[in-house]
Amino acid sequence: xxxxxxxxxxxxxxxxxxxxxxxxxxxxxxxxxxxxxxxxxxxxxxxxxxxxxxxxxxxxxxxxxxxxxxxxxxxxxxxxxxxxxxxxxxxxxxxxxxxxxxxxxxxxxxxxxxxxxxxxxxxxxxxxxxxxxxxxxxxxxxxxxxxxxxxxxxxxxxxxxxxxxxxxxxxxxxxxxxxxxxxxxxxxxxxxxxxxx
Numbered sequence: 001x002x003x004x005x006x007x008x009x010x011x012x013x014x015x016x017x018x019x020x021x022x023x024x025x026x027x028x029x030x031x032x033x034x035x036x037x038x039x040x041x042x043x044x045x046x047x048x049x050x051x052x053x054x055x056x057x058x059x060x061x062x063x064x065x066x067x068x069x070x071x072x073x074x075x076x077x078x079x080x081x082x083x084x085x086x087x088x089x090x091x092x093x094x095x096x097x098x099x100x101x102x103x104x105x106x107x108x109x110x111x112x113x114x115x116x117x118x119x120x121x122x123x124x125x126x127x128x129x130x131x132x133x134x135x136x137x138x139x140x141x142x143x144x145x146x147x148x149x150x151x152x153x154x155x156x157x158x159x160x161x162x163x164x165x166x167x168x169x170x171x172x173x174x175x176x177x178x179x180x181x182x183x184x185x186x187x188x189x190x191x192x193x194x195x196x197x
Contacts (some may be wrong), residue, residue: 004179006034008073013040013064013093013118017082020050021164022112023058023115026076030173035178037076040067042090049080064092069099069107074178077134079113079163088121097122108177110159113168116140119158128157131162 010030014023025135027037040045041060048055065148069075077084077096100107101124111119113133119125126144132154152159152173159177162166163169 001069004033005030005073005175006085008035008178009071010035010037010074010076010178011040011062011069011072011096012037012076012078013096014046015041015043015083015086015090015093016088017049017079017080018046018078019083019088019113019164020048020055021167022078022080022115023048025167026078026110026171026174029175030076030178033175035073035175038062038072040064040096042092049082064090064096067096069096069102069105072100072107073181074108074174075100075110076174077095077109077111077115077118079111079115081114084114084117087118093118094122098124106157106182108157108159108174108180110170110174110177112161112166113163116145116160124158128158130155130158130160132160133163 028035039061042064045057045059048058080156093112095128097118114136116132117136125140129146130140131148131150132140137147152161152169154173157177159173
């Protein structure tokens, strides 16, 4: 029996120090719905952060240097503090992320917790309605995003959530957006802050 994202290939971009649950639960959701989750990293092996200390180690499926957005139908950016901080300083990671937002691509991207840090450095958050871990709210606002305190937010194929407590709805929206596929760019309908003062 076919599931709704069968044949879809999703990149999970990480470095060391990603929040364990924000990594394993989206991967499981992708697999449960018939998709393929591919761990992409600048490292050969990566280690999670779990319950305030280092957690499990995972083997990477594809080196970041060999990965192209053209090979994938979507992207997931788990949080944690260490992981996105490392990724946002990695020029290859930034270029990889940008590729999912290009005018010719516009593929689904999902970022949770501190994951949007990488999106800020990729320059893709301006004008988008988003959420995140509250400590990076000001970072997102300064980068031009419209930050809201909601468990999951979807804006033109970009899915964001606040923390591991939101994983159930985050994963559900991730699957929904992957199923819908690419989003057309409509420059005439850019998101603007409501009630400007």
